[in-house]
Every structure is written in C-alpha cells, then in structure tokens.
Amino acid sequence: MVLRTVGSYILYKQTGGPKWPALVCPKDLAPSSVVENQPHGFYILIMVVKEKPEFKYIQPGEDCLFNPFEVASEVGNEALEIAYDLVEIAMEIGGDQIAYWRMYLKDHSQSMVIDNRGTNDGDQVHHAANTPRNAAKRRRDSDCYNEIEENNRNNYIKRGESSSSGTLSPHSSPLSLQDQQTQRPTHPMFSNALPHESNRAKRPRIDQGDIVDGDLGENRNYVKFVVGPERHIFFIPKKAIDGRSYFSNPHLGYMRTLGDEGWGIEIPSLASIDPDSFQYVASYLENGDFGITCFSEENRGASFAECVQAWEVACTLGMHDLLEHILDKLPCTAPWDPAEVLSFTTIAFRKDEDMGGMLPEEIKTLRTNLTDYISLQYYDIARSFGAAFLDKLEEFPEMAEVVHSKVAKLDESRKRAEDIRRIGDDG
Numbered sequence: 001m002v003l004r005t006v007g008s009y010i011l012y013k014q015t016g017g018p019k020w021p022a023l024v025c026p027k028d029l030a031p032s033s034v035v036e037n038q039p040h041g042f043y044i045l046i047m048v049v050k051e052k053p054e055f056k057y058i059q060p061g062e063d064c065l066f067n068p069f070e071v072a073s074e075v076g077n078e079a080l081e082i083a084y085d086l087v088e089i090a091m092e093i094g095g096d097q098i099a100y101w102r103m104y105l106k107d108h109s110q111s112m113v114i115d116n117r118g119t120n121d122g123d124q125v126h127h128a129a130n131t132p133r134n135a136a137k138r139r140r141d142s143d144c145y146n147e148i149e150e151n152n153r154n155n156y157i158k159r160g161e162s163s164s165s166g167t168l169s170p171h172s173s174p175l176s177l178q179d180q181q182t183q184r185p186t187h188p189m190f191s192n193a194l195p196h197e198s199n200r201a202k203r204p205r206i207d208q209g210d211i212v213d214g215d216l217g218e219n220r221n222y223v224k225f226v227v228g229p230e231r232h233i234f235f236i237p238k239k240a241i242d243g244r245s246y247f248s249n250p251h252l253g254y255m256r257t258l259g260d261e262g263w264g265i266e267i268p269s270l271a272s273i274d275p276d277s278f279q280y281v282a283s284y285l286e287n288g289d290f291g292i293t294c295f296s297e298e299n300r301g302a303s304f305a306e307c308v309q310a311w312e313v314a315c316t317l318g319m320h321d322l323l324e325h326i327l328d329k330l331p332c333t334a335p336w337d338p339a340e341v342l343s344f345t346t347i348a349f350r351k352d353e354d355m356g357g358m359l360p361e362e363i364k365t366l367r368t369n370l371t372d373y374i375s376l377q378y379y380d381i382a383r384s385f386g387a388a389f390l391d392k393l394e395e396f397p398e399m400a401e402v403v404h405s406k407v408a409k410l411d412e413s414r415k416r417a418e419d420i421r422r423i424g425d426d427g
C-alpha cells in the first residue's frame with residue numbers, strides 16, 4: 001500500500017524514465033502557478049526531489065512505495081543518485097519533512113522546475129548555477145542545514161512527539177540499541193533504523209531480520225512470523241500470542257512447533273502482507289499500542305496513515321482486538337482529510353466475501369464512521385473531487401446507498417430548521 005499523506009515519500013513512475021523519489025506536499029509549498037492549474041479529478045500534488053525540484057500533479061497509479069534503504073538502481077544516473085542523497089539527508093535530520101523542504105526551497109529559490117499539466121514546460125524551467133556533483137556535501141555544509149536541524153530539534157522538544165520503533169526484538173543487539181539511542185522524529189514509513197553514511201554505495205539495506213540479535217527461534221518463549229514475499233522475520237513473545245485465540249486456537253492449526261527452533265505462526269496470508277504494515281501489528285501484540293501515541297496537528301496525517309496500514313493487516317488476520325483499538329485511536333487523528341477518508345473506504349468497503357463472508361462488528365462501525373463523515377462533507381467533497389468521487393461511489397454501491405440516505409436525512413433536517421427559523425422571523 002502506498003501512503004500518500006502530506007509529508008510522506010513516494011516513487012514517481014515517470015513515463016519512459018526511472019522511478020524517482022518524490023514528496024507528497026501541501027499546496028502552500030508549491031508555486032501558485034502550479035496550484036492555480038490543478039487538474040479536475042483526484043490528483044496528488046508532489047515535489048519530485050531533484051537539485052532543481054519539480055512540482056506536478058499526479059494520479060494514484062503513477063506512484064509506488066518508496067523504500068529508503070534501497071540504493072538507486074539506475075547505474076550511472078548521477079541525478080537519480082543525488083535525489084536519493086537529498087532524501088537521505090532530509091530523513092537524517094528528521095522532524096517535519098515539509099518544514100525541511102520549505103527551508104531547502106528558500107535556500108535554493110532559483111532551482112525550481114514547475115510542471116503544469118497542459119502548459120509548456122520549457123517556459124517554466126529556471127536553471128540553477130549549482131552543479132549536481134557536490135549536492136549532498138553542500139547540503140551538509142550549508143547554513144540552511146544547521147538552521148533546519150535546530151528548528152526541528154526545538155519543535156521535537158516542544159511537541160514531545162513519540163515515533164514508532166522499528167525494532168521489535170525482545171533483546172537489544174548493538175545495532176538496535178544504537179538506533180534507539182539516536183532515534184529522531186520521523187514519518188512512520190521510515191521508522192526503521194535510519195542511515196548515517198552519506199555514501200549510498202557503502203550503506204547496506206537494513207531488514208527487520210538484521211535487527212534481531214541471535215537466533216531467537218531457538219527460544220520457546222517467542223513465536224516466529226515470516227511476513228511478505230521476501231520473508232521478513234518477526235519474533236513476538238509467546239505470552240502475547242497465547243492469549244489471542246485467532247492465532248493460538250489449536251483447532252485453527254496456525255501455531256506450530258518448529259522443534260528445536262521453538263514456535264511459528266503459519267498462515268498463508270502472511271506471505272502477501274507488507275512488512276512495513278506488519279510492524280505496527282507486531283508492536284501492538286507486544287506493547288498494546290503502535291506508532292504515534294502523542295498526537296499533534298503536525299503528526300495527525302501520519303498517525304491516520306498508520307491506522308490504515310494496521311487496519312488492513314488486522315482485517316486480513318482477523319485480529320478483532322486490534323480493530324477495536326484502531327477504532328478508539330482514529331478520533332485522535334482528527335480532523336480527517338477527505339482524500340484520506342476516500343482512500344480508507346477502499347479497504348473498509350471491499351467485498352464481504354474477501355473477508356471470509358462474515359462482516360465483523362468493528363468493520364460495520366468503521367463503515368458507519370466513514371459514511372457519517374462523507375455525508376456531512378458530501379457537497380464539499382463533490383466539488384473538490386468531482387468525477388473521482390462519483391467513481392468511488394459507483395465502485396462501492398453499498399457505500400453510495402448509505403451515503404445518499406444520510407445526505408437526504410441531513411438535507412431534510414436542514415430544511416426543517418430553516419422553516420422553523422423563517423417562521424420565527426415572520427412571527
């Protein structure tokens with residue numbers, strides 16, 4: 001699943017070119033000439049990360065998941081390597097990524113490239129005098145870097161923001177201990193250990209399995225989960241699994257003994273789950289919570305995205321207690337953004353048969369909450385998203401029926417209130 005919340009990173013799939021790191025950005029970060037020419041429909045505003053950043057609107061499907069630990073695959077593409085370096089530097093500083101790039105753009109005000117759909121790109125290009133080869137070095141040496149780092153440090157102290165930990169091992173290896181001591185506030189997509197070397201060629205990819213200290217599979221106090229097509233390994237305390245019948249019920253046959261290697265959970269759907277999403281589930285199983293726990297206006301969108309990721313995995317694995325926990329947590333992420341809610345409906349209203357033919361009460365509650373929101377914001381959403389909103393309603397006719405029924409009731413209530421007010425004024 002691709003997170004498209006403001007401040008998160010994605011890969012932009014350029015036509016005829018390599019996938020490129022980009023930042024989902026707010027309108028006030030982009031030039032007015034871009035915002036004023038926003039296309040009709042469901043579009044996302046991004047800043048393509050380059051030494052001369054580009055702003056453009058894209059549609060879902062033109063992007064894919066960004067993995068900060070993957071080295072740029074295009075050999076010899078110096079501009080792409082610099083783009084990864086620039087993202088790495090921003091992540092190393094941590095904190096509010098929008099604030100970082102706002103300062104970057106201020107410091108490189110002559111380096112922007114604006115891409116308006118339907119306009120002549122050649123008229124919009126402003127060339128910078130900087131050369132790309134030393135971009136990463138200049139960023140570290142610039143006064144802007146120091147100013148951003150100081151601002152982020154102060155904001156972090158003021159907010160007391162809590163970031164989710166990517167280390168789920170019950171033992172602390174030298175690597176995981178160092179990560180905990182040097183942890184910076186960051187977007188939850190990047191909550192694993194952050195790189196500290198500027199040379200990407202020297203930096204190994206860090207997987208969840210790399211963080212585990214020793215072969216915990218030999219310890220019968222832990223249960224092994226193998227997640228995703230690349231078989232990422234998570235170890236969860238057995239006492240956290242024993243009390244959850246959706247894993248431990250012997251009639252289900254999910255928990256198997258691995259002989260001398262201890263215990264393992266064998267559920268076919270684990271192979272299709274995103275390990276980045278499963279980390280929130282693992283954290284909940286072990287600690288009773290996941291992700292951001294101290295909410296603020298700055299991290300609201302990131303926390304909502306965490307809930308969406310955790311919800312999808314909880315549905316897949318039938319974790320009713322986690323679904324209830326997410327329902328309790330979602331109000332803390334308000335006020336919601338309409339684009340976030342519409343994206344969540346894709347998960348909440350997927351076919352009931354995809355969930356085993358039974359619809360848990362938690363999913364019914366979520367559907368009620370989402371349709372309540374859409375009904376209250378119906379006309380604003382219709383104006384903002386137009387045909388994309390209608391397509392969403394057509395895609396999920398059950399949701400459309402509920403929404404239209406609620407909108408009709410709200411309209412009737414408003415009409416009665418206006419009639420009463422008018423009678424009072426006439427009297």
